[in-house]
Amino acid sequence: MHCYRRSRSERIGFLAATQLPRIRTSKFIFAVATVGMAVAGTLVSPICEAGQDAAQRIVLKGGSIYDGTGGKPYVGDVLLEDGRIAAIGTADKPLANPNADRTIDCTGLIVAPGFIDLHNHSDTPIVQKETRDGRNYLTQGCTTIVTGNCGGGQVDIGKYFGELDENGIGVNVVHLVPAGAVRNRVMGAVNRPPSAEELQRMQKLVEDGMQGGAYGMSTGLIYVPGAYADTDEIVSLAEIVGKHGGIYASHIRGEGKTLLDAVAEAIEIGRRANLPVHVSHFKASGKAYWGGVRPASQLIEKARAAGQTVTADQYPYTASSTSLAAMVLSSEAREGSNADLAKRLKDETKLPELREQIAKNIIDRVRIQIASYGPKPQWSGKAIADIAEAEGREPVDVVVEILQNGGCAAVSFTMNEEDVRFVMQLPWVATASDGAVKVANNSKPHPRSYGTFTRKLGRYSIQEGVLPLEQAIRSCSGLPADILSLSDRGYLKTGQAADVVVLDPKTLMDKATYEEPFEHSDGVRYVLVNGRIAIDDGKSTGALAGKPLRKK
Ligand SMILES: [Zn+2]
Numbered sequence: 001m002h003c004y005r006r007s008r009s010e011r012i013g014f015l016a017a018t019q020l021p022r023i024r025t026s027k028f029i030f031a032v033a034t035v036g037m038a039v040a041g042t043l044v045s046p047i048c049e050a051g052q053d054a055a056q057r058i059v060l061k062g063g064s065i066y067d068g069t070g071g072k073p074y075v076g077d078v079l080l081e082d083g084r085i086a087a088i089g090t091a092d093k094p095l096a097n098p099n100a101d102r103t104i105d106c107t108g109l110i111v112a113p114g115f116i117d118l119h120n121h122s123d124t125p126i127v128q129k130e131t132r133d134g135r136n137y138l139t140q141g142c143t144t145i146v147t148g149n150c151g152g153g154q155v156d157i158g159k160y161f162g163e164l165d166e167n168g169i170g171v172n173v174v175h176l177v178p179a180g181a182v183r184n185r186v187m188g189a190v191n192r193p194p195s196a197e198e199l200q201r202m203q204k205l206v207e208d209g210m211q212g213g214a215y216g217m218s219t220g221l222i223y224v225p226g227a228y229a230d231t232d233e234i235v236s237l238a239e240i241v242g243k244h245g246g247i248y249a250s251h252i253r254g255e256g257k258t259l260l261d262a263v264a265e266a267i268e269i270g271r272r273a274n275l276p277v278h279v280s281h282f283k284a285s286g287k288a289y290w291g292g293v294r295p296a297s298q299l300i301e302k303a304r305a306a307g308q309t310v311t312a313d314q315y316p317y318t319a320s321s322t323s324l325a326a327m328v329l330s331s332e333a334r335e336g337s338n339a340d341l342a343k344r345l346k347d348e349t350k351l352p353e354l355r356e357q358i359a360k361n362i363i364d365r366v367r368i369q370i371a372s373y374g375p376k377p378q379w380s381g382k383a384i385a386d387i388a389e390a391e392g393r394e395p396v397d398v399v400v401e402i403l404q405n406g407g408c409a410a411v412s413f414t415m416n417e418e419d420v421r422f423v424m425q426l427p428w429v430a431t432a433s434d435g436a437v438k439v440a441n442n443s444k445p446h447p448r449s450y451g452t453f454t455r456k457l458g459r460y461s462i463q464e465g466v467l468p469l470e471q472a473i474r475s476c477s478g479l480p481a482d483i484l485s486l487s488d489r490g491y492l493k494t495g496q497a498a499d500v501v502v503l504d505p506k507t508l509m510d511k512a513t514y515e516e517p518f519e520h521s522d523g524v525r526y527v528l529v530n531g532r533i534a535i536d537d538g539k540s541t542g543a544l545a546g547k548p549l550r551k552k
Contacts, residue, residue: 023508055099056531057081060502063106068113068478068491070427070470078111080498083531087494088421104526107501110469113477113492114143114499114529116174118249118313118484119280119432123153126173126358127163131437134170135540139509139520140453141476143499143529144172144489144549145437149280150251151180151220155205157212163550168544170534171437172499174484175548176218176249177209179237180226189225191335199236206240213550216247217485218280219263227253227331231265235272242275245485246551249278256286256364256414263296267303267310277310278483281434282423283415285320286364293423304428311483313432314423316456318415321371321434321446321515328361328399329354338406345404358403359396366413369514372443373408381444383465383513384410411446411514424460425467431456440518447517451510454521458508469505486549498531 004230053280060078065088067073072420077089091094117137122145125131137145147153154160157175161390182205186198194202205363219228219234238248248270252262259271263279279300284292303310324342326332333354334341362368379387388395402408423429435449453476461472472519481490501524508523527535532545 018220022281029067033486037281041529042419057086057099058528058533059095059098059100059103060111060357060500060526061103063109063111064504065492066110066112066166066470066473067493068474068481070474070478072470073110078492078500080500080528080531083498085492085494085496085498085500088492091160097238101542104502108504108506108526110473110503110505110508111492112141112473112479112501112503113490114501115141115431116144116146116480116486116490117142117433118146118278118430118480119149119315119434120147120436121149121153121434122146122173123147123160125437126169127160127167129167130439132167132169133540133542133544134437135439136260136437136450136518136520137171137433137512137529138529138534138540139524140433140451141501141503141527142171142433142453143501143523143527143534144174144216144486146174146432146484148176148178148214149218149220149249149434150222151178151218151226151314153178153181155181155185155207155209157214161213161550164548169546169548170544171494171529172489173546173548174486175209176216176247177205177206177214177241179217179219179229179234180223182206182209182237183225183229183406187225190334191225191228191332193230194233199233202237203240206237210241210244210551211244213548213552214246215486215549215551216249216275216278217241218249220251221253222251222326222330222331223476224334224336226333231269233268238269238273238275243272247276247278247484248273249280251280255283256289256292259284259292259296260299261288263299267299267308270308270310271303276311276483277303279312281320281432282314282429283320284419285414287366287414287416288364290419293419297423297426300428311430311479312423312426313430313480314420315434316420316424316449316451317446317448317452318417318420319369319411319413319446319450320415321409321411323407324368324370324399324410325403327365327368327410327412328358329403330357333357336495338369342404342406345400351400355396356537358399359394362395362399364414369413370402371409371411371445373402373406377442380442385463400452409443409445411444421460421466424456424475425471427471428479429475431472431476431481432480444514445510445517447510447514447519450512450517450519451521454508454523455510457503457522458510458521462505462508483524489549498528500526500528502526
């Protein structure tokens with residue numbers, strides 16, 4: 001039984017939206033909860049009610065079953081019971097007992113495994129009340145997200161997963177030990193090698209994370225302080241991860257000029273530390289380096305042919321998003337905190353060199369757009385070049401001003417459409433968002449947090465035929481499960497956890513854009529998480545049916 005707290009409004013929303021049987025039980029719980037609230041004087045009461053829905057028998061009837069293997073679809077019925085896929089019936093071999101508490105007609109619809117987002121940055125918002133339901137992922141068909149990416153996020157997995165258990169979550173969460181955050185905790189944001197004692201302390205944190213149920217470790221080798229770790233240091237941590245059967249996922253050291261060296265380093269780390277390697281958000285960044293994904297993919301394929309496990313993921317957009325500072329300054333120039341950087345940019349003796357570096361780096365990027373910037377909210381969604389022109393300034397001076405005030409997040413158009421299409425067809429590339437759970441506000445973040453999966457399937461596969469739908473669905477389900485060695489999710493087969501999506505191929509499409517990044521997708525009709533309905537006929541139920549997934 002999965003116990004958690006749920007607020008009154010969430011419970012009401014859930015009951016109203018699902019209209020499932022067992023209403024009597026729910027009403028009883030609601031009455032108890034109301035008393036609890038009166039006594040405690042709070043809107044939140046301990047409730048333990050997840051099990052009741054999970055016990056439901058649900059039949060998804062007559063849909064086209066894409067099972068996550070990449071094989072051709074077939075028409076059949078999927079029976080879900082006790083949070084598991086209990087049986088799959090076909091015309092030749094119908095369900096033995098098709099009676100159910102609820103039967104959902106899936107004629108003309110796609111039935112697929114719930115999507116697994118290998119690359120997610122929800123470490124902070126997934127524990128927050130307004131975003132923990134993961135709605136912007138459920139509405140893309142995503143039932144599991146992987147946090148701790150790019151070397152950043154929660155170091156103490158026990159505390160983190162404890163909070164998720166306690167408060168409830170709308171999607172399942174897998175975690176990676178974030179090596180950058182580990183380094184920061186032990187050494188701070190300094191650019192030097194660790195002492196023997198410091199390395200030991202980092203190894204201990206990685207060991208604790210793996211024992212706590214992490215599925216691997218991530219690095220972010222352009223970020224502070226992850227960038228200051230050399231190959232040997234990473235190998236000495238990755239060896240521990242490998243002993244626990246985990247993976248090494250990396251935002252590699254370079255995605256433009258040094259892409260090939262960076263891929264080679266990731267492969268070397270996997271070989272020396274004896275563990276699977278995963279290249280996060282695989283791309284060639286910067287006009288001068290477009291096309292670089294081809295030789296980089298050959299390097300990966302060579303390693304795969306030699307028996308190494310090497311994979312990658314991708315978000316299907318030509319823009320990336322990260323901090324403005326990371327886009328325009330080297331990791332050496334960014335040592336320390338944002339405040340330290342701001343101070344250096346205000347120092348007349350240091351500014352000219354930094355300014356020159358920024359000016360050089362913004363040339364490679366087609367357009368840099370501000371996601372959100374506290375001091376001047378009116379700049380959100382605007383391009384640096386446009387702001388500069390309107391104010392009669394040089395773009396580099398606008399960037400310097402922003403960084404002098406603590407920096408901002410930005411969206412940058414650095415990729416080439418042809419490269420994006422090439423990468424998504426590779427059979428070892430999974431779909432992943434690089435986004436986070438969020439709700440609408442005044443900022444203009446990258447639309448990938450709302451549209452990655454529906455864009456890949458609806459736009460690139462169904463509408464444009466860039467890759468077969470069965471392969472596109474596999475890249476969102478079976479493949480990421482295989483990459484993580486997540487043994488009971490990612491496929492539609494008997495015994496797997498009941499994470500299932502039902503999609504309408506006629507309307508499936510992303511709606512979020514760079515101008516309107518908070519638009520939910522179309523065409524995701526039903527989403528079940530651990531056997532409970534999270535999206536019911538296109539509407540969110542508010543169910544917090546997810547759970548942290550601990551590697552055993
Ligand atoms: Zn990254």
